[in-house]
Amino acid sequence: YSVGFVSPSGYAISAVNQGSDDSADSDADPVTGVTATVTLVNGENNLTVDAGLYQPTSLGDKVWLDVNADGIQDAGENGIANVVVILYNAAGTEIARDTTDANGNYLFSNLTPGTFTVGVVLPVGYAVSPATQGSDTATDSNIDPVMLLSSPVTLTGGQTDTTIDAG
Numbered sequence: 001y002s003v004g005f006v007s008p009s010g011y012a013i014s015a016v017n018q019g020s021d022d023s024a025d026s027d028a029d030p031v032t033g034v035t036a037t038v039t040l041v042n043g044e045n046n047l048t049v050d051a052g053l054y055q056p057t058s059l060g061d062k063v064w065l066d067v068n069a070d071g072i073q074d075a076g077e078n079g080i081a082n083v084v085v086i087l088y089n090a091a092g093t094e095i096a097r098d099t100t101d102a103n104g105n106y107l108f109s110n111l112t113p114g115t116f117t118v119g120v121v122l123p124v125g126y127a128v129s130p131a132t133q134g135s136d137t138a139t140d141s142n143i144d145p146v147m148l149l150s151s152p153v154t155l156t157g158g159q160t161d162t163t164i165d166a167g
Contacts, residue, residue, distance in 0.1 A: 001040065005033045005051040010158065012110070014052030026052035055158035059087065059116055060107030061142075063100050066167030071133030071141045073167060079104015083166075084121040090114060090152065113157045118143070118150040118164045129167030141167035 005028045007013055013033055014026040027035045028051035035049050063083040064073050085106045087096040095116075098106040108116075120143055122128065128145040142150045143166040150164050 002037045003028070003035045003049050003051075005035075007033065007051075007053055010055055011053040012056050012112075014054055015112075023048045026050065054113060056110045057113050057155035057158065058107060058109040058111065058160040058162070059118065059153060059155060059164060060098075060105065060109075061162050061165035062104045063106070063120060063166045064104050066129040066141065069129050069167075071130035071167055072136075073139040073141075073165065077167075080123070080126075083123060085166075086119040086121065087111075088117040088119060088149075090116070092117070107162070111155065113155055113159070115152050115154045117152050119148050120166050122148065137163045139165075141165060143167075 005013060013028050013030045016026055016029055018025050027049050038046055038049055040046060062079050063085065064077050064079045066073070067077050068074065079100065081100055081102045081104060083100040085098050085100065086094055087108045089095050096108050098108060100106045120128070128143050128148060129141040131141050131144050133140050142164045153161055153164060155161060
């Protein structure tokens with residue numbers, strides 16, 4: 001036998017066979033929703049075939065030209081296209097790359113909940129503005145000018161954070 005699972009809208013199936021306890025891991029393939037085949041003999045029960053579900057998360061915002069280099073996105077300071085933005089997991093391993101669109105926007109979506117850091121690849125001739133200036137997290141630059149990385153951001157299931165930007 002194999003078991004097929006269909007995740008409800010807004011949910012995804014967890015990674016398969018994580019950890020060493022088969023009774024506590026997800027057994028469904030995250031793409032197909034189907035488990036491996038299980039053979040049962042007459043009278044046998046197997047109560048370890050299951051699927052974990054989670055709500056994907058998203059992280060993003062904008063890279064903009066900070067004309068006055070104050071670390072705050074002011075009116076008239078437009079986004080910069082074609083800037084490479086890198087997403088790292090909590091261990092510091094690169095897990096995704098995106099390139100800003102014509103308005104300087106980027107978005108990493110369908111992420112498993114966890115802790116992430118965002119980095120940028122500076123275009124030639126540019127520097128990063130001072131980080132975390134002012135009191136509005138939606139308009140301040142979040143990238144450290146020396147490390148070219150944001151502070152760690154922890155996202156829980158279903159959460160979207162579109163405040164991690166770079167001036």
